[in-house]
Amino acid sequence: MYDIEIKDLSVYYDSVSALQNVSLNISDKEFLGLIGPNGGGKTTFLKVLIGLLEPTTGTITINADSPIGYVPQFIFFDRKFPISVMDVVLMGKLPNKTKWFQSYSNKDKQCAERVMDQLGILDFKDRQIGQLSGGQLQKVLIARALVTEPKILILDEPTASLDSKTKKEIYEMLKKLNKQKTIIIASHDMGDIFSYIDSAAYINKTLSYYKNDTKSSDEILCKMQGYPYMKSGDKDDKRVF
Amino acid sequence: MIREFFNYTFIQNAFISAFLASIVCGIIGTIIVEKHLVSMSGGIAHASFGGIGLGYLLGIEPIIGGLIFSVLSSLSISNIKRKTNTNADTLIGIFWSVGMALGILFISLTPGYTPDMTSYLFGDILTVSTLHIKFMLVLSIIIVFFIVGIFHYWKLYMFDEEFAKVLGINVLTLERLLFILISLSIVILIKVVGIILIIALLTIPPAIAKLFTYDLKKIMIISSLVGVLFSVSGLIISCQFDIPSGATIILLSALGYFAVTIANKLLKKQIF
Ligand SMILES: Nc1ncnc2c1ncn2[C@@H]1O[C@H](COP(=O)(O)OP(=O)(O)OP(=O)(O)O)[C@@H](O)[C@H]1O
Ligand SMILES: [Mg+2]
Numbered sequence: 001m002y003d004i005e006i007k008d009l010s011v012y013y014d015s016v017s018a019l020q021n022v023s024l025n026i027s028d029k030e031f032l033g034l035i036g037p038n039g040g041g042k043t044t045f046l047k048v049l050i051g052l053l054e055p056t057t058g059t060i061t062i063n064a065d066s067p068i069g070y071v072p073q074f075i076f077f078d079r080k081f082p083i084s085v086m087d088v089v090l091m092g093k094l095p096n097k098t099k100w101f102q103s104y105s106n107k108d109k110q111c112a113e114r115v116m117d118q119l120g121i122l123d124f125k126d127r128q129i130g131q132l133s134g135g136q137l138q139k140v141l142i143a144r145a146l147v148t149e150p151k152i153l154i155l156d157e158p159t160a161s162l163d164s165k166t167k168k169e170i171y172e173m174l175k176k177l178n179k180q181k182t183i184i185i186a187s188h189d190m191g192d193i194f195s196y197i198d199s200a201a202y203i204n205k206t207l208s209y210y211k212n213d214t215k216s217s218d219e220i221l222c223k224m225q226g227y228p229y230m231k232s233g234d235k236d237d238k239r240v241f
Numbered sequence: 242m243i244r245e246f247f248n249y250t251f252i253q254n255a256f257i258s259a260f261l262a263s264i265v266c267g268i269i270g271t272i273i274v275e276k277h278l279v280s281m282s283g284g285i286a287h288a289s290f291g292g293i294g295l296g297y298l299l300g301i302e303p304i305i306g307g308l309i310f311s312v313l314s315s316l317s318i319s320n321i322k323r324k325t326n327t328n329a330d331t332l333i334g335i336f337w338s339v340g341m342a343l344g345i346l347f348i349s350l351t352p353g354y355t356p357d358m359t360s361y362l363f364g365d366i367l368t369v370s371t372l373h374i375k376f377m378l379v380l381s382i383i384i385v386f387f388i389v390g391i392f393h394y395w396k397l398y399m400f401d402e403e404f405a406k407v408l409g410i411n412v413l414t415l416e417r418l419l420f421i422l423i424s425l426s427i428v429i430l431i432k433v434v435g436i437i438l439i440i441a442l443l444t445i446p447p448a449i450a451k452l453f454t455y456d457l458k459k460i461m462i463i464s465s466l467v468g469v470l471f472s473v474s475g476l477i478i479s480c481q482f483d484i485p486s487g488a489t490i491i492l493l494s495a496l497g498y499f500a501v502t503i504a505n506k507l508l509k510k511q512i513f
Pocket of ligand 2: 042043044
């Protein structure tokens, strides 16, 4: 049984086509990397999976009971909003069935603190959300997605504003989580993610799917000609596989 | 002497309504400011004038007409915005003036004396009746119940709607409920400070409270207390000097805001 089954998916923004006839099955505990140029449709693809966008045509079946964990590419919230880091992370614990006069339990708080500790942001828990650096904020969003205890975790360029040491930490952590979770990650850091992912999908309106073995990674590299982020990771990839 | 003063029912009513209005302002005003709904609230307030006019024309309680108009216009703005992708600001502007225009039209059509509308436009807290107080009390309880009851959901909705959707929370219901609560608050405030002055009472207390804390709940509590302070002292001053209560409360609040902001700046300079 697949975790996610996508059939003939097309997405249009008014008349602009973002995805065309995409079909893909994602297995349980698969670690899938999404790659492709800017505007290729990665974010669009992830948003339809989560249900933030409606598919124009086609169907998506999600076989999971818990909500999907989601780390967005861009934040739309107001960084001056009066809220502490701890409260942002705890939001992941809100049940979708409205419970009246409810507060977060100690168990919820402990869970949030544990995840924040793993990500190295526990020291900032009482800060207002705007008093963080871009990378720290990114980690808060990852923590918030993790406390929902999702079966499927979706991350849209989660490491874009992180330094290389932190990037590696995050990937290692994802690899560990991958033992229990299905993970889909969009990234431009080709060189970095290739050693972690089981499969890759190249998205540029259409989707091509590759199992991650030496041969096909070469094939992907071919596709990525002229794709600037490739150059740095090029050599590493060949060594890894 | 003060005792005798308080023995008058209309004085008691004035203080009770100032108190209720301040609590509501503290809670709803904070949400309006943080969710960037200030002009939306201004629009709803002015749209309610159409309902007040209609109330006079049909011979029903004008405030009930105002309530219906403000609820309907807020829900319409949110619906039209979603269905047509029209800029919310544009729609607010339309509802704002159309509401006022309808109010004026209805009143001119009202047979007999032309009623004096200044108490709705600028507030007249000394004319609040006991029935009106009961009405305000019920609305205040409804507002406090819904905000306190699902406080964490409001916080999430205000902060990050997208994530609320990801969690499977019904954001549309929250939006509609909030717009209804804002409409109820506006109706409570009309008699106290009037349609035209409402926005200041909704925005000044949270602006002051934000200088002291970044905790949403505390902002609401401090705003309510600040509101009580300004509206009660404004009321006393206006009685003392026989000047309009609504305007006094607003000017006092604005004065308070500038004083606190400047004091805050000076204090910070001294520390560093
Ligand atoms: N809200 C929108 N309205 C109209 N068109 C959009 C919208 N969002 C995205 N698009 C278009 O859809 C296409 C896919 O965009 P998408 O954001 O999914 O790309 P992406 O692969 O995530 O790019 P990036 O690497 O820059 O994040 C682009 O052509 C873009 O212009
Ligand atoms: Mg994107």
